[in-house]
Amino acid sequence: xxxxxxxxxxxxxxxxxxxxxxxxxxxxxxxxxxxxxxxxxxxxxxxxxxxxxxxxxxxxxxxxxxxxxxxxxxxxxxxxxxxxxxxxxxxxxxxxxxxxxxxxxxxxxxxxxxxxxxxxxxxxxxx
Amino acid sequence: xxxxxxxxxxxxxxxxxxxxxxxxxxxxxxxxxxxxxxxxxxxxxxxxxxxxxxxxxxxxxxxxxxxxxxxxxxxxxxxxxxxxxxxxxxxxxxxxxxxxxxxxxxxxxxxxxxxxxxxxxxxxxxxxxxxxxxxxxxxxxxxxxxxxxxxxxxxxxxxxxxxxxxxxxxxxxxxxxxxxxxxxxxxxxxxxxxxxxxxxxxxxxxxxxxxxxxxxxxxxxxxxxxxxxxxxxxxxxxxxxxxxxxxxxxxxxxxxxxxxxxxxxxxxxxxxxxxxxxxxxxxxxxxxxxxxxxxxxxxxxxxxxxxxxxxxxxxxxx
Numbered sequence: 001x002x003x004x005x006x007x008x009x010x011x012x013x014x015x016x017x018x019x020x021x022x023x024x025x026x027x028x029x030x031x032x033x034x035x036x037x038x039x040x041x042x043x044x045x046x047x048x049x050x051x052x053x054x055x056x057x058x059x060x061x062x063x064x065x066x067x068x069x070x071x072x073x074x075x076x077x078x079x080x081x082x083x084x085x086x087x088x089x090x091x092x093x094x095x096x097x098x099x100x101x102x103x104x105x106x107x108x109x110x111x112x113x114x115x116x117x118x119x120x121x122x123x124x125x126x127x
Numbered sequence: 128x129x130x131x132x133x134x135x136x137x138x139x140x141x142x143x144x145x146x147x148x149x150x151x152x153x154x155x156x157x158x159x160x161x162x163x164x165x166x167x168x169x170x171x172x173x174x175x176x177x178x179x180x181x182x183x184x185x186x187x188x189x190x191x192x193x194x195x196x197x198x199x200x201x202x203x204x205x206x207x208x209x210x211x212x213x214x215x216x217x218x219x220x221x222x223x224x225x226x227x228x229x230x231x232x233x234x235x236x237x238x239x240x241x242x243x244x245x246x247x248x249x250x251x252x253x254x255x256x257x258x259x260x261x262x263x264x265x266x267x268x269x270x271x272x273x274x275x276x277x278x279x280x281x282x283x284x285x286x287x288x289x290x291x292x293x294x295x296x297x298x299x300x301x302x303x304x305x306x307x308x309x310x311x312x313x314x315x316x317x318x319x320x321x322x323x324x325x326x327x328x329x330x331x332x333x334x335x336x337x338x339x340x341x342x343x344x345x346x347x348x349x350x351x352x353x354x355x356x357x358x359x360x361x362x363x364x365x366x367x368x369x370x371x372x373x374x375x376x377x378x379x380x381x382x383x384x385x386x387x388x389x390x391x392x393x394x395x396x397x398x399x400x401x402x403x404x405x406x407x408x409x410x411x412x413x414x415x416x417x418x419x420x421x422x423x424x425x426x427x428x429x430x431x432x433x434x435x436x437x438x439x440x441x442x443x444x445x
Contacts, residue, residue: 032155033162048159049188053196056152076162077155 018044019054020096023089026064029078055079063088132177133160136184143194152197156187212274218437220266222429226422227262229385244422300356300364307353314345326396333413337390344383351376367442374435381428384421392417 018039025038032052039046058064063085069076081089137157141149163183167174187193223244230246243265248254313321318339319332354372358364393413395406 031162032159033166037166047186047188048163048183049186049193049196052156052159052187053193056155056197074161075154075158077158 014044017096018046019058020089020092022051022054023058023063023081023085023092026079026081026085027089029067029080031069031076031078035079058085132184133157133180136187136190139190140194143191144197148197156193159187160184208274212270214437216267216270218430218433219270220263221433222426223262223266224259225429225432226381226385226425227258229382229425244426297360300359303356304353307349307356311346311349314342314349318342324395331396333393333395333410335391335394338387338392340390341383341387344386348376348380348383351379367439370435370439370442374432374439377428377432377435381425381432384425384428388418388421 021039021042021044022035025035030038032048032055035055036046036048036051039051055064059066059079062082064079065082065085066077066079069078137153140156141153144152160180160183163186164176164179167179167182168176171179226244227247230244231249247258318334320330322334323330323332325331351372354376355364355369358366358369358372363369391414393410395410395413
């Protein structure tokens with residue numbers, strides 16, 4: 001029976017990218033629990049107790065803006081990316097792509113874009 | 128019942144948070160709880176609102192943990208800081224306790240430094256035990272304040288460089304021996320000349336006979352302090368013998384300083400220009416200064432003794 005993955009390893013991996021995934025979903029205004037549902041559907045199970053402090057820290061850092069919507073049956077606070085948040089998300093995405101490609105190279109996995117292969121590997125049909 | 132648990136949670140959370148954030152966070156968390164309750168009831172119609180609320184509060188986690196996560200700069204005390212604190216506390220507590228014991232054996236009847244340095248009660252045993260606990264609590268509190276103010280570097284910044292430190296280099300050892308020599312000359316030949324006051328055309332010494340009677344003991348302590356610099360000149364200052372001799376010298380000097388406070392320190396001579404009452408006042412004033420200097424010196428030397436004891440323990444383990 002193959003050994004199971006250390007839960008801490010999986011948790012650390014997720015912790016590193018959950019902020020990027022949350023920023024991706026916050027391209028459109030979402031309220032707190034809606035974001036919990038979206039993350040859970042994307043296999044990033046996060047309880048409100050974990051997500052809420054993240055949202056507050058991002059809001060304090062200027063990455064998110066928020067507003068209260070009082071038009072519904074009860075008030076809801078909606079979060080959305082600010083301009084600074086969009087720039088932050090782009091930077092995080094670039095960092096994620098770099099890390100993913102580096103990991104793939106190290107592990108010998110084929111990359112998504114074959115043109116990025118090292119040139120010392122002969123391609124098919126070469127003389 | 129339902130509102131009770133939710134309100135209790137929110138009240139607790141609000142109580143833990145800084146005032147400027149508390150009410151805002153409360154509103155936001157309350158909205159989160161409401162959303163979760165609605166979702167739970169939609170997803171599982173068979174459960175009631177109390178169960179849905181339970182699930183919502185469980186998803187948030189304990190109010191204490193949530194408040195901790197919301198604080199912008201959570202307090203983290205590194206392992207190095209914790210270890211330094213514990214070691215410093217052990218050293219300071221040992222010194223403080225030894226000094227109190229010394230004062231007790233010397234028969235002191237009142238606090239040398241009120242509220243901080245005093246003899247231990249002699250009976251009953253419970254009072255002695257409480258006295259030791261009190262010393263520990265005072266030292267813990269004081270050291271905590273020092274660490275909060277200065278940080279982990281506190282022991283290095285506060286460690287006294289006593290003038291009798293022989294140093295670990297040959298040059299330091301020679302300087303130490305010269306200093307010890309000068310002190311021996313001062314104590315044996317010029318004590319009366321230095322500690323005297325002018326009365327008319329003559330200088331009259333004001334040190335009491337009790338204090339001058341300790342000169343042979345002072346010579347003994349100076350000789351003990353000279354051992355380590357001499358060993359350093361022979362290349363053995365870092366060893367067990369050097370550490371032990373310095374420790375014994377520090378302990379002896381500390382005990383001597385405490386013992387010196389027991390007798391009369393100053394006897395201001397009277398004259399037609401300085402009447403008995405005024406002389407007594409001046410005597411008392413100078414004695415208090417001597418007392419503070421002696422006891423502070425004893426404390427620093429006791430710290431040095433404990434430091435040497437810890438070093439000796441490490442050396443003997445190797």
